[in-house]
Amino acid sequence: MTVLETRADGDRRGPGGAEPVLRLRGISKSFGAVAALGGVDLDVRAGEVVAVVGDNGAGKSTLVKVLSGVHPPDAGTIERDGRQVQLGSPADARRLGIATVFQDLALCENLDVTANLFLGQELRPWALDDVGMEVRSWTLLRELSARLPTLGVPVSSLSGGQRQTVAIARTLLGDPRVIVLDEPTAALGVAQTAEVLNLVERLRDNGLAVIVISHNMEDVRAVADRICVLRLGRNNGDFAVDDVTNEQLVAAITGADDNAVSRRAERRAGAAPAAGAEPTTSPSTTTDQEVTP
Numbered sequence: 001m002t003v004l005e006t007r008a009d010g011d012r013r014g015p016g017g018a019e020p021v022l023r024l025r026g027i028s029k030s031f032g033a034v035a036a037l038g039g040v041d042l043d044v045r046a047g048e049v050v051a052v053v054g055d056n057g058a059g060k061s062t063l064v065k066v067l068s069g070v071h072p073p074d075a076g077t078i079e080r081d082g083r084q085v086q087l088g089s090p091a092d093a094r095r096l097g098i099a100t101v102f103q104d105l106a107l108c109e110n111l112d113v114t115a116n117l118f119l120g121q122e123l124r125p126w127a128l129d130d131v132g133m134e135v136r137s138w139t140l141l142r143e144l145s146a147r148l149p150t151l152g153v154p155v156s157s158l159s160g161g162q163r164q165t166v167a168i169a170r171t172l173l174g175d176p177r178v179i180v181l182d183e184p185t186a187a188l189g190v191a192q193t194a195e196v197l198n199l200v201e202r203l204r205d206n207g208l209a210v211i212v213i214s215h216n217m218e219d220v221r222a223v224a225d226r227i228c229v230l231r232l233g234r235n236n237g238d239f240a241v242d243d244v245t246n247e248q249l250v251a252a253i254t255g256a257d258d259n260a261v262s263r264r265a266e267r268r269a270g271a272a273p274a275a276g277a278e279p280t281t282s283p284s285t286t287t288d289q290e291v292t293p
């Protein structure tokens with residue numbers, strides 16, 4: 001198993017040799033007595049998909065809100081292309097090229113695809129440039145190999161996968177370097193999930209740094225290059241996707257080596273029950289919910 005966090009301190013390059021586009025170190029965020037994030041580290045590089053996984057309450061949504069500038073962190077540093085930056089507001093995140101697609105997608109149901117793509121950022125040479133916006137819409141969707149029947153229908157008539165496509169395409173108008181997708185396949189069927197996972201691959205192929213928050217291990221395995229596990233607001237493992245088993249992931253997520261997934265794997269392998277997953281070498285592994293006084 002490759003545990004990526006064992007890199008020597010000060011080595012700013014990942015296994016692929018590239019500098020992270022986005023580098024978080026020691027990010028903490030508390031709500032009153034609850035430490036939602038307690039010193040989280042995260043790197044993502046151009047052309048890389050990093051999945052952030054964790055159980056309920058692990059801190060995933062809080063991390064998304066830190067990345068999108070909704071919740072400024074209490075402590076820690078954020079670097080964009082090696083330069084320390086502040087994410088004090090959503091406008092800061094946009095300016096720094098960090099785009100987030102939240103779970104609710106924030107689409108206007110009654111407006112058509114083009115109107116949703118350009119809402120608030122309409123092209124206006126003199127008056128509204130409808131043709132220009134439609135051409136740009138098709139170009140964007142073609143870049144994503146997205147399959148939409150037409151641009152003239154209200155988004156309420158689109159499938160879940162197509163709606164996710166529109167929400168992602170809209171963020172690309174701002175020419176971001178990093179895209180954060182919060183549970184992009186939640187509540188989607190099999191075909192629509194495949195459509196969205198294809199879309200994530202297109203984003204990676206186009207050189208974006210992609211962070212995907214997900215509960216779904218199958219989706220994560222299908223699309224991610226690395227998996228960052230959060231547990232109780234702390235890093236609990238950073239794995240190359242090809243080198244980690246489901247049992248190891250479940251152990252990192254739950255903190256328990258002895259779980260149904262590892263027991264089943266042991267039964268299948270005909271092995272006697274033993275320690276399931278290798279311990280991760282995360283410096284900030286934790287066992288209890290941290291509560292600040």
Ligand SMILES: Nc1ncnc2c1ncn2[C@@H]1O[C@H](COP(=O)(O)OP(=O)(O)OP(=O)(O)O)[C@@H](O)[C@H]1O
Nearest residue numbers: 031034035036054055056057058059060061062063
């Ligand atoms: N605005 C808030 N006020 C108070 N506590 C909060 C707030 N947001 C999150 N928390 C707490 O912070 C911790 C982490 O929550 P968070 O929503 O980030 O986890 P999560 O991994 O996204 O969970 P889920 O998968 O259930 O959405 C939880 O204990 C949660 O109750």
